[in-house]
Amino acid sequence: MAKKVKTFAEKAxxxxxxxxxxxxxxxxxxxxxxxxxxxxxEDNQWKFARKIAKLCKCNEKEVFA
Ligand SMILES: [Zn+2]
Structure with a gap:
């Protein structure tokens, strides 16, 4: 029996x-x-903010804008 591997999306x-x-x-x-x-x-450093966005057909253009 194949082991089901959870995708990132499913985990989230x-x-x-x-x-x-x-x-x-x-x-x-x-x-x-x-x-x-x-x-x-102030210190000229780049910072990266990561967040989970909920994507569907309606907002995919906004999310990737
Ligand atoms: Zn939608």
Missing amino acids: MGKKSDAPVCPKCGEAYTPILVVNSEKNE
């Missing part, structure tokens, strides 16, 4: 049945990791 969301569904398109959101880089004006 937990059980699939708990995944929030977009009220607009009715698709379950896909969690993706978004990395934003920001430059600190």
Whole structure:
């Protein structure tokens, strides 16, 4: 029997049945990791803020903008 390997998305969301569904398109959101880089004006260092964004057909253009 093949061992099921959880994807990153499944781990982030937990059980699939708990995944929030977009009220607009009715698709379950896909969690993706978004990395934003920001430059600190004080010490000129780049910092990277990572967050999980919920992606569906409605907002994919905004998330990747
Ligand atoms: Zn949607």
